[in-house]
Amino acid sequence: MAQRDVLADEVVHALRMAGLPAHRCGVRSHECPPGAGVEVSPEEDLYVAAVMVSWGSDESVYEAALTAKAAGDHYGPAVRRGGITGLHMQPALVRILLSAGILATLNNDTDVQDLVLVFGRMSDLPPALRVAVHQ
Secondary structure, eight states, X not given: OHHHHHHHHHHHHHHHXXXXXXXESOTTOTTSOSEXXXXXXXXXXXXXXXXXEEEEOOHXXXXXXXXXXXXXXXXXXXHHHHHHHHHHHHHHHHHHHHHTTEEEEEOOOSSSTTOEEEEEEXXXXXXXXXXXXXX
């Protein structure tokens, strides 16, 4: 777990160096400030990403979605906005992390589509498997 904590701190640092707001918190927590929420996976399973990143919109976006749902609009723009923003940010977050030497990929899970999965550092790989990332 200590290595995962260090990796999560490196992810936060890389995103902040790119000019993005990034914070250590639960990726699905509404207590996390807007921006990239970085969470260490509690799972010790090797098939689970060590760190997960999700983009969180401003609280007003979530409040607008709740208001729209309460009014019966379950699929309108106000409801979709936060999720769509997260989906648009996901590839950018992956590219930023790859350019910083961090192994990141899009989440393939249909339940939580906007997560970025982080598995380690490029330097952890044997030289033949390291990917050259062009900025």
